[in-house]
Amino acid sequence: MIDNNYRWYPVYTRSRAEKKAYEELIRKGINAYLPLRKTLKQWSDRKKWVEEPLLKSYLFVYISSKEYAEVMMTNGIARFLYFSGHIAAMPSQQIEHLKLLLATEQDLEVFDHDIKPGQKVWVKAGPFKDMAGELVSIHNKQRIILRLDNIGYSIEINTSMAFVAPL
Numbered sequence: 001m002i003d004n005n006y007r008w009y010p011v012y013t014r015s016r017a018e019k020k021a022y023e024e025l026i027r028k029g030i031n032a033y034l035p036l037r038k039t040l041k042q043w044s045d046r047k048k049w050v051e052e053p054l055l056k057s058y059l060f061v062y063i064s065s066k067e068y069a070e071v072m073m074t075n076g077i078a079r080f081l082y083f084s085g086h087i088a089a090m091p092s093q094q095i096e097h098l099k100l101l102l103a104t105e106q107d108l109e110v111f112d113h114d115i116k117p118g119q120k121v122w123v124k125a126g127p128f129k130d131m132a133g134e135l136v137s138i139h140n141k142q143r144i145i146l147r148l149d150n151i152g153y154s155i156e157i158n159t160s161m162a163f164v165a166p167l
Helices: 018-027 065-072 092-103
Strands: 007-013 031-033 036-042 047-053 058-063 077-080 120-123 132-138 143-148 154-158 164-166
Touching: 007 018, 007 092, 018 031, 018 058, 058 065, 065 077
Parallel strands: none
Antiparallel strands: 007 058, 007 077, 031 058, 036 047, 120 132, 120 164, 132 143, 143 154
């Protein structure tokens, strides 16, 4: 069934192909959105501010169902995301909120797991790398309280939630 209603759809790109896929979609006349954030990258000889995708391997297209095939024939696009057997659509309001968040230039942190207090976790990077314990609470995105299994104490540590993974 062809639907002429335009909606925002998240699409999955090949690894590190977000910008090229976005440029190709724009060149085709397809309305697309690639949320970018500025980050300071450091090499051995210099530092440089670069724009990188906020969500790795994702971008968003505003299309009707007639344009599905055209999006899929774009270099760098791997697939649409599906939910309950249908191509997943996003409310326009969520895209607008994402644009507003990025416009504030706040330091945003994105991680792809939902960890709740009481869960067993493992710190996978940073100064507390390889520490395991139980997440007691999250004070903000940088300060968490971790109950250490082997000594029975809790410790509040400063580490990014992006560095913490469920066990």
